[in-house]
Amino acid sequence: MAGVAASNLKRLLKQLNIPPLTIKRIIVAVFEAEVNVIAHSYGGRILCDFEEDTIQVQVIDTGPGIPDLDLAMTEGWSTATEEVRELGYGAGMGLPNIQKSCDKLSIYTKAGDHTHLTMLFNLKEDV
Amino acid sequence: MKLKDILACVDGKLVCGESHLEDEVTRGFASDLMSDVLTILEDDIILITGLSNNQAIRTAEMSDISNILLVRNKKPSQSMIDMANELNISLSYTAYSLFKASALLYQQGLKPVY
Numbered sequence: 001m002a003g004v005a006a007s008n009l010k011r012l013l014k015q016l017n018i019p020p021l022t023i024k025r026i027i028v029a030v031f032e033a034e035v036n037v038i039a040h041s042y043g044g045r046i047l048c049d050f051e052e053d054t055i056q057v058q059v060i061d062t063g064p065g066i067p068d069l070d071l072a073m074t075e076g077w078s079t080a081t082e083e084v085r086e087l088g089y090g091a092g093m094g095l096p097n098i099q100k101s102c103d104k105l106s107i108y109t110k111a112g113d114h115t116h117l118t119m120l121f122n123l124k125e126d127v
Numbered sequence: 128m129k130l131k132d133i134l135a136c137v138d139g140k141l142v143c144g145e146s147h148l149e150d151e152v153t154r155g156f157a158s159d160l161m162s163d164v165l166t167i168l169e170d171d172i173i174l175i176t177g178l179s180n181n182q183a184i185r186t187a188e189m190s191d192i193s194n195i196l197l198v199r200n201k202k203p204s205q206s207m208i209d210m211a212n213e214l215n216i217s218l219s220y221t222a223y224s225l226f227k228a229s230a231l232l233y234q235q236g237l238k239p240v241y
Contacts, residue, residue, distance in 0.1 A: 003189065
């Protein structure tokens with residue numbers, strides 16, 4: 001079920017005393033990415049690196065990759081199935097929401113390969 | 128508005144989370160689309176939605192929303208209730224439509240997020 005990883009990460013961030021607004025930004029981005037992995041990929045993993053001033057989260061799936069990344073970044077554009085839409089997602093807001101929530105986003109993707117999101121969050125400015 | 132006043136206004140029934148009845152709720156956000164809910168950064172809001180499934184609870188958890196009002200008489204499943212209890216989120220429902228419930232609450236002074 002979508003949200004288990006983001007939920008666990010949220011608990012951890014609270015324990016680390018990260019400012020609430022920063023937690024919200026991180027969690028919204030990670031949750032959307034987790035939903036994407038479940039909705040669109042064969043599976044994947046989420047890696048978090050904690051530094052003093054930044055948190056980097058990588059979401060790496062096992063395919064099948066995004067054929068047209070510009071389209072996927074467009075608000076409202078979606079290839080989600082009816083099943084995903086019934087869950088309240090799949091409105092084409094996932095990647096745009098991720099971009100808005102993080103300080104730096106880089107995406108590697110290729111059709112027939114896989115997708116690798118690297119999100120960077122600065123910790124200092126939200127204090 | 129307090130949650131108990133919100134429920135009185137929409138003839139709503141509380142399913143779980145009695146400890147939230149005295150919660151002061153400043154704003155309401157009505158949506159069936161959880162990605163839109165995730166864009167909200169304000170606190171003290173009530174989520175008014177017709178989406179009656181576990182993802183509504185999960186989205187509320189991610190957005191630090193403590194109160195959910197289900198509309199169109201969508202009663203929550205036992206699995207939703209268990210999850211809401213675990214996450215300390217109140218769950219209520221009303222027979223009114225999303226439009227009517229939102230309109231009545233707005234009339235009573237519940238503010239919009241934007």
